[in-house]
Amino acid sequence: MQARWLDESQRATWVRLAAVVELLPGALDAQLRRDADLTHYEYWVVSMLSEAPERTLRMSTLAQRTNATLPRLSHVVSRLESRGLVERFPCPHDGRATNARLTDAGWSTVVATAPGHVEAVRQYVIDALTPEQVEQLSTIAEAILARLDPSSSLLPEDVRATRGTGARRTSRSGALD
Amino acid sequence: MQARWLDESQRATWVRLAAVVELLPGALDAQLRRDADLTHYEYWVVSMLSEAPERTLRMSTLAQRTNATLPRLSHVVSRLESRGLVERFPCPHDGRATNARLTDAGWSTVVATAPGHVEAVRQYVIDALTPEQVEQLSTIAEAILARLDPSSSLLPEDVRATRGTGARRTSRSGALD
DNA sequence: CCGATATAGTTGTCCCGTCAACCACATGGA
């Protein structure tokens, strides 16, 4: 069963994309690690918390929003907790659930780190592209995401909806009611 | 010193791209691991060797072509060697250097694995896009790569130039990605 | 109201990647 091979154009695209996927995380990690001793993923976590109402989210919600599995998040939060950036407490409304809340120290860290991180994102991605290309990339990435996450339990509209308005109505999964 | 924040369009793009970068490697790893017990990076290594003249490359060259550091490559090749897919031998012309060569078993593995991998790349990326978008993505990824690797010791023309000559004509089936 | 099942998290283990230290060979200058 000979598969359909890639033509030159497709192949070149894939080689480049693979290189980006390989190198980009490391580049961002390096900047964050230097400036705040944070992993790129750790930054995502505190960043998401900083935008949530009460700076609090349920672990499972946070896991979805950061595209990670629950075990991974649990480990990361444990570390962040031991560093005093995050605190965990049981959800009052569901004995199974755990809420993660950003501490004041965590908030300070995010505020101090965000500008540098945004600058890095600009340097490596946004400023390398024309506004038109940014739009193209958005559409392209969305199409790929749809394939990667058919159930789309992640970003697409879920996050953006939450994101636009700082606090917004009571969420379905009730981070903290 | 308030940094330049991202506008909505830029931010949306970044969120999606970050998600892709986060999820794509795992998706490809899963397929390769299932079908051939290979990491995506390991596949990249044997794939590059399969396209090289004599199925042989110097470690440092191989490291560059796979966007990895030398230590990382060394570890990976050690594992591949212990599995009999690759063999190492000192370079005759430079006592410091080491060559890595794909064994027959390694070659068989690549041949057996390539179709499935290509199919996965199609499923997650290529087939999710229009031909026009594939072209756009190629340009975009190249622009980002230029920022990530200013010295460009990697892919851009280096690899492609080498690629045209080597195993390309010996075996057309060497086309992998 | 009880048991079966599903959901939410945590923990432990293994593997991979990074970093720093190190060894070996090559090359250029006194």
Added chain:
DNA sequence: TCCATGTGGTTGACGGGACAACTATATCGG
């Protein structure tokens, strides 16, 4: 010729992520 420096690679220790097993709570059918 001999040392200094630079380059090519390997090794070991450490840390993060994936996976599987486990605990605890919730929910639903009877």
